[in-house]
Amino acid sequence: MDRMKRGDDMGIIDFFLNIAxxxxxxxxxxxxxxxxxxxxxxxxxxxxxxxxxxxxxAIRNNLGLAKGVLGIGSxxxxxxxxxxxxILVSVPGFGLNRRSAVFxxxxxxxxxxxxxxxxxxxxxxxxxxxxAKGMGLSPRQVLFKVQLPLAxxxxxxxxxxxxxxxxxxxxxxxxxxxxxLGSLIQQGIVRTHDDMxxxxxxxxxxxxxxxxxxxxxIQKAIVSPGLITDDSTSKKEVA
Amino acid sequence: xxxxxxxxxKYPGMERPAVENLSMEIGEGEICVFVGPSGCGKxxxxxxxxxxIEPTSGAIYVNDVNVxxxxxxxxxxNIGYVIQQIGLFPHMTVHENISIVPKLLDWKEDRIKKRVDxxxxxxxxxxxxxxxxxxxxxxxxxxxxxxxARALAVNPPIMLMDEPFGAVDPVTxxxxxxxxxRLQKKIKKTICFVTHDIDEAIKMGDKIAIMEQGxxxxxxxxxxxxxxxxxxxxxxxxGSDRSLKVLNLLRIDTVLKKDVKTVATNNDISALHQxxxxxxxxxxxxxxETNKVVGYVARxxxxxxxxxxxxxxxxxxxPATLPLQATLRDALAQMLQYDLGAVPVVxxxxxxxxxxxxxxxxxxxxxxxxxxxQDEAG
Numbered sequence: 286m287d288r289m290k291r292g293d294d295m296g297i298i299d300f301f302l303n304i305a306x307x308x309x310x311x312x313x314x315x316x317x318x319x320x321x322x323x324x325x326x327x328x329x330x331x332x333x334x335x336x337x338x339x340x341x342x343a344i345r346n347n348l349g350l351a352k353g354v355l356g357i358g359s360x361x362x363x364x365x366x367x368x369x370x371x372i373l374v375s376v377p378g379f380g381l382n383r384r385s386a387v388f389x390x391x392x393x394x395x396x397x398x399x400x401x402x403x404x405x406x407x408x409x410x411x412x413x414x415x416x417a418k419g420m421g422l423s424p425r426q427v428l429f430k431v432q433l434p435l436a437x438x439x440x441x442x443x444x445x446x447x448x449x450x451x452x453x454x455x456x457x458x459x460x461x462x463x464x465x466l467g468s469l470i471q472q473g474i475v476r477t478h479d480d481m482x483x484x485x486x487x488x489x490x491x492x493x494x495x496x497x498x499x500x501x502x503i504q505k506a507i508v509s510p511g512l513i514t515d516d517s518t519s520k521k522e523v524a
Numbered sequence: 525x526x527x528x529x530x531x532x533x534k535y536p537g538m539e540r541p542a543v544e545n546l547s548m549e550i551g552e553g554e555i556c557v558f559v560g561p562s563g564c565g566k567x568x569x570x571x572x573x574x575x576x577i578e579p580t581s582g583a584i585y586v587n588d589v590n591v592x593x594x595x596x597x598x599x600x601x602n603i604g605y606v607i608q609q610i611g612l613f614p615h616m617t618v619h620e621n622i623s624i625v626p627k628l629l630d631w632k633e634d635r636i637k638k639r640v641d642x643x644x645x646x647x648x649x650x651x652x653x654x655x656x657x658x659x660x661x662x663x664x665x666x667x668x669x670x671x672x673a674r675a676l677a678v679n680p681p682i683m684l685m686d687e688p689f690g691a692v693d694p695v696t697x698x699x700x701x702x703x704x705x706r707l708q709k710k711i712k713k714t715i716c717f718v719t720h721d722i723d724e725a726i727k728m729g730d731k732i733a734i735m736e737q738g739x740x741x742x743x744x745x746x747x748x749x750x751x752x753x754x755x756x757x758x759x760x761x762x763g764s765d766r767s768l769k770v771l772n773l774l775r776i777d778t779v780l781k782k783d784v785k786t787v788a789t790n791n792d793i794s795a796l797h798q799x800x801x802x803x804x805x806x807x808x809x810x811x812x813e814t815n816k817v818v819g820y821v822a823r824x825x826x827x828x829x830x831x832x833x834x835x836x837x838x839x840x841x842x843p844a845t846l847p848l849q850a851t852l853r854d855a856l857a858q859m860l861q862y863d864l865g866a867v868p869v870v871x872x873x874x875x876x877x878x879x880x881x882x883x884x885x886x887x888x889x890x891x892x893x894x895x896x897x898q899d900e901a902g
Contacts, residue, residue, distance in 0.1 A: 416611025419576055419684075420625055420674075421601030430624070434615045509615035511658030 307480040315469070319488060322465035325383070325458065326451050326496075329390035333447060337395055338440075341402025342428070351403050358396030366393070366457045374461050386458035393454055394447035401443025405436035438508050445500040452493040456485075466492070525552040525714045526573065526682065531582030533568050533738075541580070542568045544738040550731070552681075553712040557729035559719055560761070565738040566718045570684050573716060574603045586682060601625055604675030604683035604713070608690040610667050612659040612674070618644070619655045622674045629678060643673040646710075648703060648872075665696040672704070676711070685717045689724070698854050701727060705849040706872075722762060726750070726772040727851055734758055746773050770892055771853035776846060779855075779888045780869055782878040786811045789818055793835045796826055809868055809876065810839050816874045817842060845870045848877060852889070855880045 308315065344351040361369070370389050379385040409432050417427045456467030469485030472478070526549070533543040543565040550556040558566035571577040573584055575596045584591045591599055612621050622643055623636045631639070641651040647669040659667055668689065675683055689697045689704075701724065708715065719725055725732050726746045733743045734757075742754040750766050750773070753759040762769060785802075786809045787795050799808045800823050807820045819839040827835065844858040845868050858867050859882060866881035 410609075410611070412607060412609035412611040413613060414611075415576065416605070416607060417613070419574060419600055419605035419607070419611075421597045421599070421628065422624070423597050426628070431613055435613075509658075511615045511617070511660060514660070 303480045304483055307478075308484050315484065315488070318464060318466050318468055319492070321463070322452075322455055322467075322489075322492065325386060325455050325463060325465060326390070326448065328383075329387045329394070329451055329455075330444070330448055332387065333391045333394035333398060334444070336391065337398035338402060340395075341399045341440075342406070344399075344403060345406045355396070355400055355403065358399055361392045362396045366454045367460065369393075370457060370461050381462040383463065385461050386455070386463050389458065390451045390454060393450060397443040397446040397450070398440070401439050402436065405439035406432050408439070409435050434509060435512070438504065438512060441500065441504045441508070445497060445504075448496045448500060449493050452489060452496055456489055525554075525587065526550040526716070527585040527588075528569070528573075529583045529585070531569070531572060531584060532580045533565070533572060533577065534580045541738050543572070543579075546582070546738075546740055548733065548740060548743055550714060550716065552714050554730040555708065555715040555717055555728055556731045556733060557717045557719060557725040558733045558735060559722055559725040560735035560741075562720060563737075564735040566720075566733075566735050567686055569735070570686055570716050570718050573682075574600050574605060574684055601628060601678065602680045602682070604677075604680045606671050606675045606683065606685045606688045608687040610671035610691075612667055612670060614659050617656050617658055618649075618662070618670050621659070621670060622677050624674070625677045639677065640673075643676055644670075646676070646707060647673045649673075664692045665700060668692060668696075668700055669703075672707075681714060683713045683715045685715060687719055688717070690719070690721075697724075698850075698857070702847045702849045702854070704728075706847065709849075723769065723772050723853070726769055727853075734761060736761075767889070768853075770889065771856060772851050774852045774888070774892055775848070776850050776852060776855050776869060776880050777848055779852070779880050779884045780848075780878040781881065781884065784809065784868075784876065784879050786815075786876065787821070788813060789836055789839075793827070793829075796821060796835060800826060806865075809842070809879070811876055815876050817845060817868055817870055817876050842868060845874075846880065847872070852880075852885055855885060856882075 340354060344354055364372075366389065369392065370385065373379045373385040373389055374381055376385075379388065406428075413431065413435070414427065417431045422430060455463070455465060456470060459465060459467035459471050466485050466489050469481050469488070473481030473483075473485060528546055528548050528550075531543060531546045532541050534541040546565075546569060558569060560566050568577055572579045573586070573591065575591060579592070586599075586603075613624075616624075619637075619640050622640045623631075626636045626639060640655065644651040644654060649666060649669055654662070654666070654670075659670070662670065668691075672688070675685075689700050692700065705728065717725075717728055719728075726749075729746055731743060732746055732749050734741045734749065736757055742749060742758050744752075749758065750762060750769055753762060785799060787799050789810060789812050796808060806823050808823075809820055810818045812818050819841045821835075821838055822840070825838045825840075827838070843862040844864065846855055846858065848869060848871075850869075855867055858864065866879045868879050869877045871877060
């Protein structure tokens with residue numbers, strides 16, 4: 286803290302120099318942490334997609350079940366991450382390892398993904414549903430050819446929220462044995478090393494921002510141009 | 525073609541059935557219009573034919589096969605279905621929308637492409653221009669056309685249409701109705717058509733089924749409905765302005781004047797002078813070499829000199845033309861809207877067939893009313 290309070294003109298430059306110095310000196314450790322952080326999130330999101338997309342689709346026509354499932358999701362969301370990890374560690378079969386870290390992240394992804402899948406599948410215009418049925422599409426064909434393609438933007442938005450959240454929550458997994466960008470922050474606090482904390486915080490933010498950016502790109506690539514409303518107005522004006 | 529036998533639809537918790545013991549037959553190639561106030565059971569009846577709604581009891585036969593014993597998806601693939609909101613799939617292009625059912629039936633890609641282009645032509649959309657558009661880029665009328673093309677994709681013998689022209693403006697609606705009647709002349713489908721608009725029913729229907737509170741009140745030709753209503757309800761529903769309704773029934777071909785004097789664009793101006801000398805008309809219809817209507821020239825706009833070559837520049841576009849399938853009501857509506865004494869009647873390619881004028885309509889209405897209404901007192 287002393288370093289920050291020193292003379293105004295030199296202080297800011299010193300401050301950044303310190304951070305840069307720390308970054309360069311420990312580049313090996315930092316890149317390992319970044320990669321670990323990334324791997325944890327990739328594993329968690331892949332499993333989350335498999336589980337929660339399936340659950341969301343499975344409950345789409347069952348309001349009662351959906352209410353129950355989404356209730357559980359909301360409850361999990363309200364449990365502080367530290368507490369959740371604490372509970373997971375004490376569960377037999379989990380303990381202090383990556384399994385617990387991944388499982389925690391999957392639980393937090395439940396609400397944004399399941400909710401968006403459920404809501405978006407049920408939001409499809411009833412006239413479109415009736416037209417699909419009236420043309421002789423089976424319920425399964427209606428789901429895959431009509432409902433899901435129309436739901437993609439909303440589902441992607443949910444996945445995007447889940448991913449950004451995971452990047453942040455993953456930092457707390459260092460308390461149950463993970464080694465990632467959270468370690469920089471945690472150790473920085475313990476050792477009162479400002480530069481360490483700040484490097485960790487910046488990298489976590491950059492990663493969250495990058496994940497968000499990549500999801501935006503994915504969205505652009507896979508959402509049908511027919512569903513993008515902004516384009517239509519500008520095209521109409523041109524035409 | 526379609527036989528409905530003692531069909532009942534009851535919803536749990538409702539006092540009276542939505543459809544009560546309905547029996548009727550719809551002949552092959554006919555347009556049968558179901559009409560009545562909201563809640564009369566007309567849409568329910570329509571949707572029971574393709575089992576969007578399942579009847580509580582009774583049987584419905586399509587070509588002597590009970591639809592209730594068929595696989596509903598297979599059944600629906602062979603019945604064209606058009607609803608008011610159309611329900612085009614916004615994430616698919618026009619081509620993809622139309623090719624859904626052909627794809628379900630495993631058509632080859634080149635056969636599908638050919639069929640889509642053919643259908644777009646049939647409904648009056650340029651395939652080149654529209655095939656890869658998304659629904660959001662289409663106007664209401666264009667969407668409706670794509671909806672009809674989609675329903676016709678695998679050439680089903682039957683079409684069910686639930687207020688198909690209900691969501692477009694009146695001008696587009698009458699245009700779509702005329703186009704559809706022209707199309708029906710070619711494709712001769714068996715069509716069940718639901719509307720709440722008695723004028724539309726009279727115009728479109730070969731037969732009209734008037735329903736009230738789940739019961740079929742009268743199932744008859746439009747003429748009989750107008751002049752021999754079964755009871756007070758039908759009379760009220762048809763309305764007191766029956767003589768005006770008759771206008772929906774009469775096509776303009778009955779009053780069409782075929783020998784119309786026109787001036788061609790490649791004539792020189794003396795032809796125009798001559799036209800106005802020999803006729804007392806205020807306007808001359810101008811056609812091109814192939815008899816396609818180009819516009820009109822008003823008497824007052826004609827330059828006096830005989831040497832002016834570029835007289836074509838005084839041609840004005842004609843505000844309204846009519847297709848041959850239009851009714852007298854359409855014709856009168858155009859005349860009143862644009863203050864015209866006569867409206868040119870044109871083919872699809874805009875070539876001139878003739879004109880309808882107000883005097884002719886007036887004398888014809890008198891005759892027609894007399895003819896239909898002769899067994900009525902007064």
